[in-house]
Amino acid sequence: MFLEVKNLTFAFGQTVLFENLNMSIEAGSFTAILGPSGKGKTTLLRCLAGLEKPVSGSIVLDGNTLTSDEIHVEPHARKVGLLFQDYALFPHMSVADNIGYGVRKEDKAFKKMIVNELLGMMDLKDFHHRKPSQCSGGQQQRIAIARALASQPKVLCLDEPFSNLDQELKERMRGLMKVWFKQKGVTVIMVTHDVDDAKAMADTIVELK
Amino acid sequence: MKKVATFSTIFSTIWIVSILFVLSESFSRFFVKASDTWQHVVSVTLPNITSSTLILVIGTMLLTGVLGVLSAYFVVTFEFKFRRWIRFLLYFPLAIPPYIFAYVLTHFLGYTGFLQTTLRSLGLFKPEWFEWNAMVLGMIVFSMTLYPYVYISTKSFLERFMGNYVETARTLGSRSTGIFFKIALPLAMNAFIGGMVLVALEVLGDYGTVVYLNIPTFSIAIFRSWFALRDFDSALRLAGFLLIIVFIILIIEHILRKNTKQVMPANVRPLKRKQLKGIKHVALVSYFILILFFALGLPLLHLIGWAFITFNRIYWNDFGSQLFNTMFLGLVVTSAIVMIGFVIGNYTRLKHTPWSVVVSKITLLGYSIPGSVMAILVLFAFITLSQQFNLLLTTGLGMLMYGLIIRYLGLGYQNIEWGFKKIGLKNNEISQTLGKTYLQGLFQIEVPLLKSSLLAAFALVFIDVIKELPLTLNLRPFNYHTLATQVYRYAGDERLFEAAIPSLAIIFISMVFLYPVIASVNKED
Numbered sequence: 001m002f003l004e005v006k007n008l009t010f011a012f013g014q015t016v017l018f019e020n021l022n023m024s025i026e027a028g029s030f031t032a033i034l035g036p037s038g039k040g041k042t043t044l045l046r047c048l049a050g051l052e053k054p055v056s057g058s059i060v061l062d063g064n065t066l067t068s069d070e071i072h073v074e075p076h077a078r079k080v081g082l083l084f085q086d087y088a089l090f091p092h093m094s095v096a097d098n099i100g101y102g103v104r105k106e107d108k109a110f111k112k113m114i115v116n117e118l119l120g121m122m123d124l125k126d127f128h129h130r131k132p133s134q135c136s137g138g139q140q141q142r143i144a145i146a147r148a149l150a151s152q153p154k155v156l157c158l159d160e161p162f163s164n165l166d167q168e169l170k171e172r173m174r175g176l177m178k179v180w181f182k183q184k185g186v187t188v189i190m191v192t193h194d195v196d197d198a199k200a201m202a203d204t205i206v207e208l209k
Numbered sequence: 210m211k212k213v214a215t216f217s218t219i220f221s222t223i224w225i226v227s228i229l230f231v232l233s234e235s236f237s238r239f240f241v242k243a244s245d246t247w248q249h250v251v252s253v254t255l256p257n258i259t260s261s262t263l264i265l266v267i268g269t270m271l272l273t274g275v276l277g278v279l280s281a282y283f284v285v286t287f288e289f290k291f292r293r294w295i296r297f298l299l300y301f302p303l304a305i306p307p308y309i310f311a312y313v314l315t316h317f318l319g320y321t322g323f324l325q326t327t328l329r330s331l332g333l334f335k336p337e338w339f340e341w342n343a344m345v346l347g348m349i350v351f352s353m354t355l356y357p358y359v360y361i362s363t364k365s366f367l368e369r370f371m372g373n374y375v376e377t378a379r380t381l382g383s384r385s386t387g388i389f390f391k392i393a394l395p396l397a398m399n400a401f402i403g404g405m406v407l408v409a410l411e412v413l414g415d416y417g418t419v420v421y422l423n424i425p426t427f428s429i430a431i432f433r434s435w436f437a438l439r440d441f442d443s444a445l446r447l448a449g450f451l452l453i454i455v456f457i458i459l460i461i462e463h464i465l466r467k468n469t470k471q472v473m474p475a476n477v478r479p480l481k482r483k484q485l486k487g488i489k490h491v492a493l494v495s496y497f498i499l500i501l502f503f504a505l506g507l508p509l510l511h512l513i514g515w516a517f518i519t520f521n522r523i524y525w526n527d528f529g530s531q532l533f534n535t536m537f538l539g540l541v542v543t544s545a546i547v548m549i550g551f552v553i554g555n556y557t558r559l560k561h562t563p564w565s566v567v568v569s570k571i572t573l574l575g576y577s578i579p580g581s582v583m584a585i586l587v588l589f590a591f592i593t594l595s596q597q598f599n600l601l602l603t604t605g606l607g608m609l610m611y612g613l614i615i616r617y618l619g620l621g622y623q624n625i626e627w628g629f630k631k632i633g634l635k636n637n638e639i640s641q642t643l644g645k646t647y648l649q650g651l652f653q654i655e656v657p658l659l660k661s662s663l664l665a666a667f668a669l670v671f672i673d674v675i676k677e678l679p680l681t682l683n684l685r686p687f688n689y690h691t692l693a694t695q696v697y698r699y700a701g702d703e704r705l706f707e708a709a710i711p712s713l714a715i716i717f718i719s720m721v722f723l724y725p726v727i728a729s730v731n732k733e734d
Binding site (some may be wrong): 049050051071074075076077079081082084086088090091092101102104125147150151162163 | 638658
């Protein structure tokens with residue numbers, strides 16, 4: 001399996017969010033994790049990204065152990081992208097700079113090429129010089145996805161990606177995202193509380209109880 | 210990230226231990242046998258200075274509170290002529306050190322001053338009108354120069370949250386007075402208390418004003434014991450007493466602010482200001498013109514006039530070196546404070562442990578400690594170190610800088626901590642998931658986002674350092690003069706006119722540094 005989560009347990013002090021969680025995900029698949037609020041969906045994504053340390057258990061990605069009782073690979077070295085619910089775009093950078101920030105190679109020409117490709121793919125070319133605050137909600141989400149894709153992650157985690165969008169935009173984005181992720185061959189894990197989102201997007205649905 | 214956290218932890222711990230070591234100098238005195246003169250100090254000096262210090266602090270707080278809150282309320286709720294200018298100018302008295310205002314005010318009210326001269330020439334002079342009590346003068350001086358602390362905190366709060374409630378109160382039939390007492394004042398109480406405590410601490414820490422007006426306060430008693438009587442034991446004990454007063458004020462503040470904390474709405478609705486007309490309009494504009502005239506116009510006009518008179522009388526070479534010393538001291542101390550504040554701020558946001566809370570509180574505490582107390586504590590801490598480790602540590606620039614850094618670190622840290630709170634950890638987290646290290650995220654993403662907080666910290670600390678008197682006076686190297694110590698020296702020699710040019714230089718530099726901070730606060734509000 002491409003991503004293997006074994007016996008993962010996470011607790012805040014005395015409060016256990018999830019215990020002995022197991023999950024296997026294939027490369028290039030789209031997995032939706034469904035569950036009500038407070039069940040630790042976001043925390044699970046943060047554990048995958050390396051932003052939280054679980055109490056026990058292991059995470060293995062593409063044969064490399066990212067988390068175990070002895071190992072904790074730092075977030076920057078994991079190649080696990082995370083799309084926050086509120087996108088967390090850097091407000092002082094332009095759209096192009098936000099996307100370019102994700103490119104791991106420092107080579108300028110390469111960076112420019114990737115940014116232009118993603119701007120074109122996300123239909124953001126006319127907005128490349130704008131600041132995130134000058135963009136609409138849908139555009140902001142596209143910038144955040146482009147930025148995440150620019151870093152060429154092995155796994156991309158999406159935290160409730162449609163919660164800030166209206167119904168019409170949400171339906172349009174669902175279609176576009178499916179195309180983009182297939183095109184880039186990215187393995188995606190999305191957490192949501194919306195069954196429709198999960199059904200519309202995912203190859204596999206995991207329910208967090 | 211682990212390395213950054215470890216470095217921050219070690220650095221913050223060493224720093225805090227050094228502060229605690231300095232503070233312990235004061236309280237350790239209570240456990241050793243007192244000097245012979247201490248009994249005299251306890252029976253004669255202590256009751257006198259305690260009562261006059263408290264009267265001065267309470268009187269100033271009352272006056273400052275009224276001026277600050279009323280000005281903030283009027284600016285936020287009413288529309289009147291020159292409002293935009295007045296709202297902006299009301300901040301600027303912060304750039305005028307109280308001791309300089311005291312020199313100007315006493316001259317203005319004195320025999321050769323403008324007021325008496327004019328009244329005499331009009332035949333309206335009555336000597337009893339000018340028998341001002343030093344205590345009252347002190348309260349006026351402090352209120353005129355310190356009211357911006359209350360104005361800023363209260364105005365920012367009211368400007369953000371009044372809109373949500375005032376219109377509701379108006380539709381329920383409340384009039385302006387009712388809204389002020391029943392809505393504005395209770396809502397802004399928390400911010401108001403914060404501003405008032407700052408005022409109280411400034412008054413307790415002052416030396417230049419009280420020594421000029423001859424008001425017997427703790428600062429004066431500490432310095433007299435130290436320099437005139439050479440009774441270091443009593444000076445340290447008095448410093449300990451003053452610290453106890455400061456701690457009591459901080460505890461009261463903590464309790465009051467805890468009890469007046471409100472849960473504020475997330476959505477801020479801007480307030481539609483009420484247009485004033487007729488006599489009320491004239492009265493309000495006159496009120497502001499009067500405040501601005503006394504707090505800003507009076508000192509500036511006097512100082513500019515005196516500067517013209519003494520332009521050829523002052524030693525410009527000396528002025529140059531004083532200016533250089535002031536800027537050098539200010540820049541070095543302020544840069545160190547911003548750097549230390551940044552490391553500690555980063556530590557306290559990463560680590561949520563009881564020790565990080567202690568680090569945060571002790572860092573903030575320095576700003577509450579009066580300059581006179583800090584001076585004596587730093588000196589004795591260095592003496593203790595010299596004796597323990599057989600070192601030769603004397604008063605010098607290093608000691609002065611260390612004292613200034615502990616004293617003003619709280620002010621810088623407060624701004625930086627607020628900046629870190631505002632941006633949260635999310636930006637760095639996202640940067641890490643994009644392949645950047647914690648440090649790359651910190652410097653490439655978070656530092657640009659913290660720019661306004663860092664600049665505010667830099668400007669506010671710099672202004673305070675260049676105005677500072679008691680620490681600089683007592684810990685500076687021999688024959689080392691800054692603009693502030695030179696102003697103090699001229700005033701001590703009764704050469705007030707000569708004090709004008711260095712005073713104007715302090716005010717001008719302070720205003721230049723204050724301007725971007727005010728502009729950014731105004732923009733945010």
